[in-house]
Amino acid sequence: MTEEKKAKVAKPKKIADPGTASIDAATQEMIVRAQELGVETIFDRAVTMKACNIGVQGTCCKNCSMGPCRLPLPKSGIEGEDTRKGLCGATANTIAARNFIRMVAGGAAAHSDHGRCVAEVFLSAARKESDDYKIKDVDKLLQIAPHLGVETMVEVDGKKVDRDLDEIALEVAETALNEWGKPVGEVLYMKRAPKALYEKWKKNGVLPRNIDREIVEIMHRTHMGVDQDFRNLIKQGTRAALADGWGGSMLATDLQDVLFGTPYPLQSEANLGVMKEDHVNIIVHGHEPVLSEIIVAVAQSREMVDYAKSKGAKGIQLGGICCTANEILQRHGVPPVGTFLQQELAIITGACDAMVVDIQCIFQNLANVAKCFHTKLITTHPIAKMEQDNVIHIEFDEHHALEDSRRIVKMAIDNFENRSTEVMIPKHKGVQVAGFGVESIEYHLGGTFRGSYFTLNDNIINGRIRGVAGVVGCNNVRTKHNDGHITVVKELIKNDVIVLTTGCNGIACAMEGLLTPETAQVFCGPGLAEVCETVGIPPVLHLGSCVDNSRILLAATEVVRAGGLGEDICDLPAAGSAPEWMSEKAISIGHYFVSSGVYTVFGVTLPTAGAPVFHDYICKDLEKIYGGMWDIEPDPVKHAKKMIAHIDKKRKELGIDKARDRVLMDMADRREMEAAYQQV
Ligand code: BF8
Numbered sequence: 059m060t061e062e063k064k065a066k067v068a069k070p071k072k073i074a075d076p077g078t079a080s081i082d083a084a085t086q087e088m089i090v091r092a093q094e095l096g097v098e099t100i101f102d103r104a105v106t107m108k109a110c111n112i113g114v115q116g117t118c119c120k121n122c123s124m125g126p127c128r129l130p131l132p133k134s135g136i137e138g139e140d141t142r143k144g145l146c147g148a149t150a151n152t153i154a155a156r157n158f159i160r161m162v163a164g165g166a167a168a169h170s171d172h173g174r175c176v177a178e179v180f181l182s183a184a185r186k187e188s189d190d191y192k193i194k195d196v197d198k199l200l201q202i203a204p205h206l207g208v209e210t211m212v213e214v215d216g217k218k219v220d221r222d223l224d225e226i227a228l229e230v231a232e233t234a235l236n237e238w239g240k241p242v243g244e245v246l247y248m249k250r251a252p253k254a255l256y257e258k259w260k261k262n263g264v265l266p267r268n269i270d271r272e273i274v275e276i277m278h279r280t281h282m283g284v285d286q287d288f289r290n291l292i293k294q295g296t297r298a299a300l301a302d303g304w305g306g307s308m309l310a311t312d313l314q315d316v317l318f319g320t321p322y323p324l325q326s327e328a329n330l331g332v333m334k335e336d337h338v339n340i341i342v343h344g345h346e347p348v349l350s351e352i353i354v355a356v357a358q359s360r361e362m363v364d365y366a367k368s369k370g371a372k373g374i375q376l377g378g379i380c381c382t383a384n385e386i387l388q389r390h391g392v393p394p395v396g397t398f399l400q401q402e403l404a405i406i407t408g409a410c411d412a413m414v415v416d417i418q419c420i421f422q423n424l425a426n427v428a429k430c431f432h433t434k435l436i437t438t439h440p441i442a443k444m445e446q447d448n449v450i451h452i453e454f455d456e457h458h459a460l461e462d463s464r465r466i467v468k469m470a471i472d473n474f475e476n477r478s479t480e481v482m483i484p485k486h487k488g489v490q491v492a493g494f495g496v497e498s499i500e501y502h503l504g505g506t507f508r509g510s511y512f513t514l515n516d517n518i519i520n521g522r523i524r525g526v527a528g529v530v531g532c533n534n535v536r537t538k539h540n541d542g543h544i545t546v547v548k549e550l551i552k553n554d555v556i557v558l559t560t561g562c563n564g565i566a567c568a569m570e571g572l573l574t575p576e577t578a579q580v581f582c583g584p585g586l587a588e589v590c591e592t593v594g595i596p597p598v599l600h601l602g603s604c605v606d607n608s609r610i611l612l613a614a615t616e617v618v619r620a621g622g623l624g625e626d627i628c629d630l631p632a633a634g635s636a637p638e639w640m641s642e643k644a645i646s647i648g649h650y651f652v653s654s655g656v657y658t659v660f661g662v663t664l665p666t667a668g669a670p671v672f673h674d675y676i677c678k679d680l681e682k683i684y685g686g687m688w689d690i691e692p693d694p695v696k697h698a699k700k701m702i703a704h705i706d707k708k709r710k711e712l713g714i715d716k717a718r719d720r721v722l723m724d725m726a727d728r729r730e731m732e733a734a735y736q737q738v
Contacts, residue, residue, distance in 0.1 A: 071102075071106065072102070072105045072106050073093050073102045073105065074089055074093075074099070074101035074102045074104065074105050075105075076089040076090055076101075078538065079101040079104075079535075079538065079539060080101075080399070080538060080539035080540060080541075081538060081539065081540050081541045081544065082329070082486070082539060082540050082569060082570075083484070083486050084329050084330040084331060084396075084400075084403075084484035084485075084486035084487075084569075085330075085396075085399070085400055085403060085539055085540075087482075087484045087486075088330060088400075088403035088406055088407070088482075088484060089101050089403070091406055091407075091482050092402070092403065092406045095406065095430070095479070097402075097406055097427055097430050098423075098426075099402045099403065099406070099423075099427070100399060100402060100421065100423065100535050101399075101535060101539075103423075103535075104535040104536065109536060111130060112128045112129070112130045112668070113665070114663050114665065114667070115130055115131055115154075115665065115666075115667045115668025115669075116153070116154035116157050116158060116664075116665030116666050116667065116668050116669060117129040117130060117131070117142075117150045117153050117154055117157075117668030117669055118153070118157075119144050119148055119153040119156070119157070121156065121280060121281065121282050122146070122282040124145045124146070125144060125145065127144030127145055127146075127148070127153070129142040129143070129144065129150045129153060129668060130668055131150075131667065131668045131669075131670070136670065140670075140671070146282065146283065148286065149286075149669075150668055150669040150671075150672070151288040151669045151671050151672040152286050152287075152288055152291070153669065154288070154665065154666050154668060154669035154672045154673070155288035155291040155292055155295075155669070155672050156279075156280040156285075156291060157665060158291075158292070158295065158645065158665060158666060158672075158676075159276050159279075159280060159291055159292060159294060159295035159298070160276060160277075160280050161642040161645040161646070161665070162276065162295040162298050162299050162302075162642070162645055162646045162649050163273045163276035163277060163298055163642075163646075164642035164643075164646075165299075165302065165641065165642040165643035165644065165645050165646025165647065166269075166272070166273050166298045166299060166301060166302035166306065166646045167273050168345075168417075168418055168641075168642065168643050169302050169306050169307045169310065169604070169605050169643060169646065170238070170269045170270075170273070170301070170302055170305065170306025170307070170310075171306075171441075172306070172310050172345055172346055172417065172418075172605060173269075173305075173306040173307060173309045173310030173313070173605065174235070174238050174269075174306070175346055175348065176309075176310050176313045176314055176317070176346065176347075176348060177231065177234045177235045177238075177309060177313055178235065178456070179191055179317065179348050179456045180227075180230075180231045180234065180313045180316070180317055181228075181231035181232065181235060182456050182457070183227075183231075183317060183456075184224070184227040184228040184230070184231040185228065185231075186224075187456075187457065188456050188457050188459070189460075190352060190456065190458075190459040190460045191317055191348075191456060191459070192317075193223070193227055193316055193317065194316070194317060194318055194319045195315055195316050195317075195318075195319050195320050196223060197320075198312065198315045198316045198320050199223070199226060199227060199230060199316045200226070202230065202312045202316070203226055203229075203230050205246060205247055205249070205250055206229075206230055206233040206234060206246055206247075207233065207246060208226060208229045208230050208233055209221060209226075210226055227316075230316075233246075234309050234313060237268060237269055237305060237309060238268060238269045238270050238306075239268055239269075239270050239271070240268045241268075242267075243267070243268075244265045244266065244267055245265070245266045245267070245268065245269065245300075245301055245304060245305040247304045247305055247308050247309070248265055248266070248300070248304050248305075250304065250308075250612065250615065251304065251611075251615060251627075251654065252615055252618045252619070252625065252626050252627060253625075254625045254626040255626050255627055255628075255654060255655060258626070258683075258684065258685075259300065259653075262293075262296075262683060262684075263293075264293060264296045264297050264300060264653070265297075265300075266297045266298070266300050266301035266304075266305060267297075268301070269301045269302075269305045269306045272294070272297045272298035272301045273298050273301070275294055275297075275298075276294055276295065276298050279291060279294055288669075288671070288672045288675060289675065292672075292675070292676060292680075295649055296649065296653045296684075298646070299646050299647075299649035299650040299653055300650055300653055300654075302646045302647075302650055303607065303608060303611055303646075303647065303650030303651070303654065304608070304611065304650070304654075306605075307604075307605040307606075307607060307608045308608035308611070308612075310605040310608075311602070311605050311606050311608045311609060312608075314347055314385070314605075315495075317351075318347060318351050318385075318389050319389050320495060320497060321388035321389050321492075321493035321494070321495050321498070321602065322493055322495075322497075322498050323491050323492070323493045323494060323498055323502075323595075324388075324391045324491070324492065324493045325391065325489070325490070325491055326387055326391040326392070326393045326489075326490055326491075326492060326568075327393040327487045327488065327489055327490065327568075328393055328394045328395075328396075328487060328488050328490055328565055328568035328569045329394075329395070329396060329484075329486050329487040329488055329568075329569040330395055330396055330400060330403060330404060330407060330483060330484050330486070330487070331483065331484055331485050331486045331487030332375070332377055332393040332394075332395060332487050333375060333377060333395060333404070333407055333409050333410070333483045334372070334373075334375045334409075334483070335409055335481045335483055336371060336372045337366070337371050337372055337373045337374060337375040338366045338369075338371045338373070338374045338375065338411050338470055338471050338473075338474045339375050339377065339407075339409050339410050339411050339412075339470075340353070340357060340374060340375070340376050340377070340411060340412050340413075340414065340466075340467065340470045341376075341377045341378065341379055341395055341404055341410055341412070341413045341414070342376070342377075342378050342379075342382045342383070342386065342413075342414045342415075342416075343378065343379040343380055343382055343383070343401060343413055343414065343415045343416075343419075343420060344380060344381070344382045344415050344416035344417050344418060344419070344420060344439075344442075345380065345381045345382055345385075345416060345417050345418045345419070345603065345604070345605075346382070346416050346417060346439070347382060347385035347386065347389075348454070348456065348459070349414075349416060349438055349454045349459060349462065349463065350378070350382050350385065350386050350414070350416075351385075351386070351389075352459045352460055352462075352463040353376070353414065353463045353466060353467060354376060354386050354390050354392060355463075356460070356463040356464055356467045357374045357376050357467050358374075358376075362374060362464075362467050362468070362471065365468065365471055366471045366474070369471055369472070369474050369475060370474065370475060371471070371474050374467070374470075374471070376392050377392065377393055377394065377395035377404070378392055378393070378394045378395060379394065379395055379396055379397075379398075379400065379401050379404060380397070380398055380401070380418070380419045380420075380562065381418075381419070381561060381603035381604050381605070382416065382603075383395070383565060384492075384560070384561065384564060384565070384600075384602050384603040384606070385602065385603050387492050387493070387600075388492055388493040388495075388600070388602045388603075388606075389493070391492075391493075393487075394565045394568065396565065396569075397532075397533050397539075397540065397562040397565045397566055397569075398419050398532050398533045398562050398640075399533040399535060399539050401413075401420070401421055401424060402421060402423060402424060402427045405424065405427045405428055405431055405433045406427065406431070407481060407482055407483045407484075408431055408432075408477060408478075408479040408480060408481040408482060409477070409481045409483055410431070410433045411432070411433065411434065411470040411471070411473045411474050411477075412433065412434040412435075412436060412466065412469060412470030412473060413428070413433055413434070413435050413436070414436045414438060414466055415435070415436070415437055415438065415442070416437075416438050416439045416442065416454070417439050417441065417442045418442075418641075418643070419532075419641065420442065422444060422445075422446075424444075425444050425446035425448060425449050426446065428448060428449075429446070429448050430479075431477075431478065431479055432473060432476040432477050432478045432479075433473075434450060434469055434470065434473050435448065435449050435450065436449075436450045436451070436452055436466055436469070437449055437450070437451045437452075438451075438452055438453065438454040438462070438466075439453075439454060440453055450469075452465060452466060486569075487569075488568050488569045488570060488571040488573075489571060489574055490567075490568035490571070490573035490574060490596075490600070491573055491574055491575065491595075491596055491600075492564070492568065492573060492600035493600070493602075494558075494595075494599040494600055494601050495601055495602070495606075495609050496609055496612045496613050496616060499511075499514070499599065499613055499616075500616065502593050502594070502595050503517075503589075503593060503595070510620065511616045511617055511619070511620035512620050512621075514617065514620070515617060515620045515621065515622050515623055516622075517585075517589050518617075518623060518631060518714075519622055519623070519714050519717060520717050521554075521585060521709075521714065521717045521718030522554065522585035522586065522588055522589050523554060523555075523556050523585060523586055523589055524553060524554040524555050524583070524585065524586075524631065524702070524705055524706075524709070524718060525554075525555045525556075525630075525631035525632055525633070525702070525705030525706075525708070525709070526555065526556055526557075526558065526614070526617070526630065526631070526632040527550050527555050527556070527557050527558070527632065527633050527634070527635060527701055527705075528557075528558045528559075528560075528607070528610045528632070528633075528634045528635070528651070528656070529543070529546055529547055529550070529557050529558075529559050529563050529598075529634075529635045529636075529637065530559060530560045530561050530563050530564075530604070530607060530610075530634070530635070530636055530644075530647065531561050531562060531563055531604075531635075531636030531637070531638060531639040531644045531647070532561065532562050532636070532638055532639050532640045532641055532644055533562050533566075533638050533640065534638045534639060534640040534661075534662050535640075536640075536662055536663075537638055537661065537662050537692070539638075540566040540569070540570070540638075541694065542637030542638045542661045542662075542692075542694045542697070543562075543563045543566040543567065543637050543638055544566060544567070544570050544572070545637075545694035545695060545698070546635055546637045546661075546694045546697050546698045546701075547559070547563070547567055547572060547598055548572070548581055549694070549695055549698035549699070549702075550698050550701065550702070551572075551577075551578075551581050551582045551583070551586060551597040551598065552581060552582065552583055553583055553698075553702050554582065554583035554584075554585040554586040555586070555701070555702060555705060556586060556589075556597060556598075556599070557597065557598040557599070558598075558599050558601050558609075558610050558613065559573075559598055559599065559600050559601065560600070560601050560602055560603060560604055560606050560607050560609075560610070561603060561604040561607075562638075563636075563637070563638075564600040564601075564602070567598050567600070568600065572596070572597070572598045573596045573598055573600055574596050575590055575591070575594050575595055575596050577590075577596055577597060577598070578590035578591060578596065578597045579591070581597070582597045601613075604643055604647065607647050607651075611627075611650075611651075611654060614627045614630060614632060614654075614656075615627065617630060617632075618630065623712060623714075624712060626655055626685060627654050627655035627656060627685070627686075628655030628656070628684065628685020628686055629655075629685075629708065629711070629712065630655075630708060631705040631706075631708040631709045631712070631714075632656060632657075632705065632708070633656065633657045633658070633659065633700075633701035633702075633704045633705055634648070634651040634656045634657065634658035634659070635658065635659045635660075635661075635697065635698075635701060636648060636658075636659075636660050636661065637660075637661035637662075637694055637697060638661055638662060639660050639661065639662060640662070644660075648660060648688065649688075651686060652676070652680055652684065652686040652687055652688055653680075653684045653686065654684070654686060655684055655685035655686040656686040657681075657686055657687060657689065657701070657704040658686060658687070658688055658689070659688075659689040659690070659691050659697050659700055659701055660688070660689070660690050660691075661690075661691065661692050661694065661697055662692055663690065663692070664688065664690040667690075676688045677689055677690075
């Protein structure tokens with residue numbers, strides 16, 4: 059080997075720069091720690107492997123084996139007719155649209171299959187097949203039953219009386235499960251939308267028939283040689299996305315609330331600093347709360363705490379990652395250890411005695427990282443196993459959930475004494491108030507004597523609250539961890555836009571301390587600060603996990619219903635955002651928001667750039683059909699400004715832009731008066 063070649067071989071591997079990788083101090087510290095220990099993380103892999111330029115543009119077709127056919131946009135752009143085509147003649151628009159709706163199918167399938175699993179556990183509870191699950195929230199059961207066509211009253215001797223709860227639960231369970239595969243009709247929850255929106259969907263022929271069918275049809279239509287019209291393809295994407303947002307996800311949220319309790323605001327913390335060196339640390343990661351709910355109960359039991367103490371620990375510290383974290387946070391106050399990008403780092407602390415994973419957003423590299431430490435990595439779902447031999451599979455079954463959970467918690471406790479590496483837990487953590495939802499927004503922002511959305515609407519109309527934003531979604535290692543999330547949210551609240559958050563955005567905001575009522579005085583514009591101070595809420599309301607984006611749809615519906623802000627969701631001064639999205643689920647969420655009338659901005663990239671006609675269709679033309687449309691803006695400040703501009707456009711259309719001017723003038727006057735007072 060020549061000296062030159064030797065030098066090349068010896069070249070050190072590129073590693074991530076912590077300051078470029080994340081804005082979060084705990085994450086930066088742990089990236090350095092991983093590098094010291096020689097443990098590779100996603101941050102390092104991202105600097106060594108570049109994303110595929112053609113895939114990023116959405117114009118690589120691999121739907122048959124004659125390809126992949128790659129149709130990148132020429133650097134000089136397209137002048138005149140776009141003659142690019144694959145071997146079969148598929149245009150860039152067809153390829154990008156097919157790829158896009160396959161992402162919708164993947165995302166909708168993930169959310170909806172999660173919902174189906176919850177519905178099955180719910181059915182098992184309704185049939186009383188298991189002692190481990192019981193109906194916890196009867197009010198919520200009675201609230202959702204009519205939307206599924208289930209009677210809550212029966213006639214006895216000519217009088218209406220309450221129907222037996224067990225009967226209601228059973229019929230709700232059976233009707234809900236039927237939503238996935240019923241042969242005729244439409245998804246029942248579509249009628250929960252504002253009437254104008256429902257009629258719009260009906261007129262455009264996009265009401266989903268059942269949840270599974272719309273996903274299957276995407277796979278059929280995008281098979282080689284089927285649907286070759288990007289408008290027709292995206293129409294099917296709309297059906298499937300709506301079946302997710304108003305179907306699978308909404309059912310998942312509702313049935314989880316009935317089984318495990320509807321969340322109400324509670325206090326907690328967030329970030330790696332919640333782990334404790336002298337405790338057994340168990341981290342639950344993934345999405346379905348059916349097992350983690352029982353793990354929470356078991357880990358808090360006297361028996362297990364005493365057992366942990368008998369092994370030399372001071373107690374058991376539970377933590378979560380990703381949306382399982384959000385589920386057990388909103389119902390039990392269990393703190394999230396981190397967002398999607400921090401999963402490897404939690405193990406690298408050396409203090410994670412067990413990481414229990416179920417489905418979605420789980421890195422396969424966790425197994426490689428766990429190998430370097432004492433951590434037991436436990437998979438629990440039959441559809442999500444790992445090939446590495448250090449991974450333990452304990453398959454969850456609702457019929458023996460308690461037994462499974464006890465085994466897992468005991469395994470973690472037994473592992474406490476096996477810690478092999480020096481523990482390093484970063485000190486950083488944020489305090490948060492989480493657990494908001496349609497019901498608690500109604501309560502907190504409600505009228506003096508009873509809960510309602512009128513007061514929220516009043517504050518929007520008078521301009522104290524400029525508008526409402528849903529800011530949600532993932533981390534993406536192609537962009538600085540949490541930078542987009544935090545910059546977008548801070549810019550919005552600074553401009554009096556109240557933020558509803560879910561998913562990893564919620565965890566990111568919690569880590570930064572944006573989920574406390576006190577935040578309002580520091581970061582908000584004067585109008586929003588006044589509202590938050592008066593009612594004692596944070597300016598960023600955490601509504602839960604990604605399936606709980608359905609709570610945002612229903613909150614928007616309640617705002618429409620309360621009146622004064624138009625007839626449809628698209629009339630509201632509202633916008634959506636996913637600043638650091640990465641998953642197919644985010645595309646499905648984005649598309650059901652757009653199809654429900656919401657202007658939705660994504661950060662990072664959108665896999666449509668290589669097909670400008672299709673891109674313009676979803677970013678401009680869809681507004682004429684549904685009132686909502688897509689947009690892409692990687693710069694987080696510009697991203698927020700675009701949302702605010704849309705909110706202002708809607709305020710103008712509603713004729714309430716003047717009200718806001720008056721409020722601003724009042725505040726300026728007040729400041730002037732205060733300055734004058736101080737001079738005196
Ligand atoms: O479902 S926000 S990284 S955890 S996909 Fe995954 Fe994205 Fe996080 Fe929740 Ni949602």
